[in-house]
Amino acid sequence: MGFMTAPSGGGDFKVFVSYNAKAGRWYTKRDGKDEPLFEVTDMTAVFDMPGLKTGWFKFSAGVAPEKVMDPSFTAAAANPGQDFKRGFVIDLFSDKNLLGVREFSSTASIVIDAMNDLYDAWMAAPEVAAGQLPVVRCVGVFPVTNKHGTNYQPKFEIVGWTDRPEALGESDQPATAAPTQVAQAPAATPPTPAAHMPPPAAAAPGAPLF
Template identity: 25%
Template sequence: MFNLDLGSTGAAGPFLAWSAIGTRDGTVPARSFYIRDGGNKTPYDASTGFVMDIDALKTGWQHSEGAVGVAPSWKWNESVSQMMGKPGDDWKKGFSVPCATGGGAVATWEQAGASAWQSLEALAPLLGQRPDAKSLPMVRLQEAKFVQFTKGSTVVPILEIVKWVDRPDCLKDGVAAGIATEPTPAPVAAPAAAPAAAVITDAEF
């Protein structure tokens, strides 16, 4: 059972993000995911599926001044099964989860705001159907849903679980990922072979 309470310092890049209206520089269209790595933004086709490491999922609150180049502040919940109270008026619900995006690459979906949070809300009941404690969900973008609020609106990425999969190597740590965690011991030289015994034939008598 995966217990996720939706309610009541960020990860290192690259980052996966959802853009409801498209990026200001025009590199990412509206209603699509993209990967941000440093100053580069690359559209990402989420219809093919990506794997979410829900064991590393963090939920919490984000505060951003909106200044370019200034990272937002986060207050993370101690557990995804318990949501803390809102720290202040300008804080938004958000989350962080490492994702295997294909070809051995990993990007962290770390985002706050209505569109991202409602995406997680819609996915939560499906995460509760986790078949065992080791499987991870491969999800894909099913649709982009327009949502109207009393003030304003947004577009929410609705995800569906394609299947539950074994943890990809790129989401493993240390030995499990085939990475040596101890120095490789120096090879031990093999002892010199003993000289071959002389072969005596009848001609030598």
């Protein structure tokens, strides 16, 4: 089911975390527009699933993406124009791995498929009723080849649950809100992860995940 249909084919500045589907790797930066990117080697963070939003996005090099957000999951905003694509945006939090709150957005269909799977797993979990948020890890990436070449789909796994971190602020969405829109079925996942992003090393017993 998921939360949106994968696509077929300016907002306030916020520090981002990005996924490079060609390389199968994650990147972020320290606070500040002029900071250099660095690779996130353990992509484990709290995902603010109740705050997940969909809309139209236009990505341009070196600047924050332009966004036109949907009123809800079931009511899409009008297409604002050329070069805008359907996508999502969500806040993630990890002091350990991301240096704080980071915004994650994408219009790539393979990333939307992975997020749809994560959304369904989140909605099915009993912890949602208690208002807890999932601690999510990218446990690997899988090659997907089409006319555009080979890209790498992230594989998300819920590895824990936590109360809402203060850094994410108050949620403006009910924890159990579920869309009724049926999403496009994700492509079959290959059984073996690609070597582009090796699975993170297991944390020591008692060590914080995020």
